[in-house]
Amino acid sequence: MLSARGLSVSGISKSFQSGGRTILALDDISLSLPAGKVGVLLGPSGCGKSTLLRMIAGLETPSGGGITLNDRAVYRPARDRGMVFQDYTSFPWLTVRDNVAYGLKINGDSSALNEGTVDHFIRAVGLDKFADAYPHQLSGGMRQRVAIARTLANYPDLLLMDEPFGALDPETRWQMQDLLLSVVRKERTTVMAVSHDIEEALYLGDVVFFLSRHPGRLKETLYPDFKAGLPENDREAFLQSDDYRRLDLHIRRLMRDEGRDAA
Amino acid sequence: MTAKLSETATRHTMIPKTATEAPSGKRSDHWFDFNQTIPGAQRFMLGTVGWLAFLLFWQVTSQLEFAPDRLYPGPAAVFSSLQELFLEKGFFSDVVSSVTRIVISFGIAILIALPLGLLMGSFARVDSLLNPLLGAWRYLPAPAFIPLLLMWLGTGDTQKITLLLMGVVFFLVIMLADVTRQTPRVLIETAKTLGGGRRIILWTVLFRHSLPGYVDTCRQMLAVSWTYLVIAEIVAATDGIGAMMMRAKRFVHVDDIMAGIVTIGVLGLLFDILFRLVYRKCFPYLGREQS
Ligand SMILES: Nc1ncnc2c1ncn2[C@@H]1O[C@H](COP(=O)(O)OP(=O)(O)OP(=O)(O)O)[C@@H](O)[C@H]1O
Ligand SMILES: [Mg+2]
Numbered sequence: 001m002l003s004a005r006g007l008s009v010s011g012i013s014k015s016f017q018s019g020g021r022t023i024l025a026l027d028d029i030s031l032s033l034p035a036g037k038v039g040v041l042l043g044p045s046g047c048g049k050s051t052l053l054r055m056i057a058g059l060e061t062p063s064g065g066g067i068t069l070n071d072r073a074v075y076r077p078a079r080d081r082g083m084v085f086q087d088y089t090s091f092p093w094l095t096v097r098d099n100v101a102y103g104l105k106i107n108g109d110s111s112a113l114n115e116g117t118v119d120h121f122i123r124a125v126g127l128d129k130f131a132d133a134y135p136h137q138l139s140g141g142m143r144q145r146v147a148i149a150r151t152l153a154n155y156p157d158l159l160l161m162d163e164p165f166g167a168l169d170p171e172t173r174w175q176m177q178d179l180l181l182s183v184v185r186k187e188r189t190t191v192m193a194v195s196h197d198i199e200e201a202l203y204l205g206d207v208v209f210f211l212s213r214h215p216g217r218l219k220e221t222l223y224p225d226f227k228a229g230l231p232e233n234d235r236e237a238f239l240q241s242d243d244y245r246r247l248d249l250h251i252r253r254l255m256r257d258e259g260r261d262a263a
Numbered sequence: 264m265t266a267k268l269s270e271t272a273t274r275h276t277m278i279p280k281t282a283t284e285a286p287s288g289k290r291s292d293h294w295f296d297f298n299q300t301i302p303g304a305q306r307f308m309l310g311t312v313g314w315l316a317f318l319l320f321w322q323v324t325s326q327l328e329f330a331p332d333r334l335y336p337g338p339a340a341v342f343s344s345l346q347e348l349f350l351e352k353g354f355f356s357d358v359v360s361s362v363t364r365i366v367i368s369f370g371i372a373i374l375i376a377l378p379l380g381l382l383m384g385s386f387a388r389v390d391s392l393l394n395p396l397l398g399a400w401r402y403l404p405a406p407a408f409i410p411l412l413l414m415w416l417g418t419g420d421t422q423k424i425t426l427l428l429m430g431v432v433f434f435l436v437i438m439l440a441d442v443t444r445q446t447p448r449v450l451i452e453t454a455k456t457l458g459g460g461r462r463i464i465l466w467t468v469l470f471r472h473s474l475p476g477y478v479d480t481c482r483q484m485l486a487v488s489w490t491y492l493v494i495a496e497i498v499a500a501t502d503g504i505g506a507m508m509m510r511a512k513r514f515v516h517v518d519d520i521m522a523g524i525v526t527i528g529v530l531g532l533l534f535d536i537l538f539r540l541v542y543r544k545c546f547p548y549l550g551r552e553q554s
Binding site for chain 2: 058078092136147
């Protein structure tokens with residue numbers, strides 16, 4: 001395959017030992033995501049989305065296969081792959097500003113600190129008024145914004161997100177999706193996000209990877225590029241477009257087939 | 264009909280109001296509702312009532328004639344002998360010796376237990392190495408070592424401080440390790456993906472997250488320290504609160520013994536309040552509900 005900047009996953013498999021038995025969670029997954037694009041891992045619960053994302057982050061070791069980011073092999077967590085989790089991960093003892101600055105501080109990046117990187121990203125996620133607040137004073141959506149700003153301020157090559165908006169109410173979820181897209185487009189960040197929400201996947205993704213389960217396999221790769229012809233950040237135009245409805249129905253059928261297999 | 268309608272309407276608009284008021288703890292309808300937060304003044308008042316009831320019980324029973332005054336003095340007698348102890352019998356220096364023993368032994372206990380607890384709570388291999396050892400020592404009653412300690416270290420302060428240390432340090436290590444282990448995995452993983460190395464994560468996540476728990480654990484273990492202090496001072500000592508009480512026993516000064524008990528209680532309470540104060544000042548980020 002062509003070597004290019006971006007994420008490349010080749011022949012990844014993962015099995016778990018559980019109660020003396022070996023369970024194959026992921027089977028021979030190969031996919032690639034060009035730099036600057038947003039990829040979404042979509043699939044039914046238990047198909048191994050989180051496991052795959054954690055292997056890309058280096059938090060989990062593959063049983064087979066290899067992962068590269070910008071042609072460098074990935075084998076342990078590092079600064080080039082920042083991750084936003086579904087659980088709230090703001091450090092409760094740090095203010096919003098210190099949370100966002102955390103990555104730069106521990107990496108000894110005082111120059112970036114001086115250049116106002118922290119304030120830039122706090123503003124980018126709309127938390128300037130809360131810079132001195134502690135996480136316990138913030139709502140769930142705001143805490144996720146802190147996590148996103150903290151990860152982006154570290155300038156990762158790849159932003160990983162595991163259902164970051166899963167715990168939010170629908171309206172906040174929409175706002176966060178728009179916010180994420182605007183920040184990510186401006187910073188040209190490469191993103192790999194996990195979702196099991198079809199609308200979210202199609203709205204966020206330049207590429208959507210649909211995984212099937214038992215074992216987790218890459219079943220289909222979808223390109224919702226119809227969005228290029230729609231006005232930007234226009235949720236209604238997006239939801240009403242024929243292409244969206246067609247893809248939505250198509251994925252629903254894939255999901256239904258998965259349900260049938262499981263039963 | 265219309266009146267009824269508007270009544271239900273107002274009741275509906277009332278519901279969210281009371282719902283938002285309840286958590287602030289201002290009002291609750293029943294005296295014994297679950298998980299109530301009550302105003303500070305009322306809490307103080309109830310606490311005072313409890314104490315007054317106790318003192319009244321003590322006063323009344325001491326005036327009944329089932330025991331001679333000498334063996335069961337009332338609160339007034341005890342408080343006047345407490346005054347006498349401090350003003351005329353140099354009790355203050357006894358209190359200073361006791362507090363010094365507590366502070367030194369507990370300081371050493373923290374110096375030993377904190378690094379061990381942090382490492383055991385952070386790394387499974389350190390835990391597997393030390394937990395079976397320290398966990399077992401925890402169940403050996405420290406007073407059982409008094410004869411040995413007396414032979415090895417004599418009757419001086421070293422022996423007492425060692426006893427206090429032995430009584431506390433093993434529990435402290437295990438408890439601090441438990442606190443450290445409570446650190447959410449996802450916080451550690453976040454720090455990893457932000458580029459944090461082991462040493463950095465150990466201090467900026469595990470230690471930092473555990474700090475309030477450490478303070479709270481120390482507060483609780485300090486109470487245990489006082490128990491061992493009395494044992495140490497009763498066995499062999501020339502000064503200290505316990506020593507004073509043993510002297511008083513020789514002359515059947517029950518009021519002095521009781522005054523010693525009261526002193527220990529008050530000191531323990533003061534240390535407890537001090538720790539709570541530190542907790543509230545140092546960890547404002549925990550929010551009201553957890554402090
Ligand atoms: N540590 C583990 N030990 C054993 N089995 C595991 C472990 N982690 C994951 N699995 C199994 O691997 C499979 C994939 O899990 P994973 O959490 O990646 O799924 P997912 O697609 O993220 O699901 P969800 O949408 O519910 O989050 C599941 O069947 C799960 O039981
Ligand atoms: Mg998952």
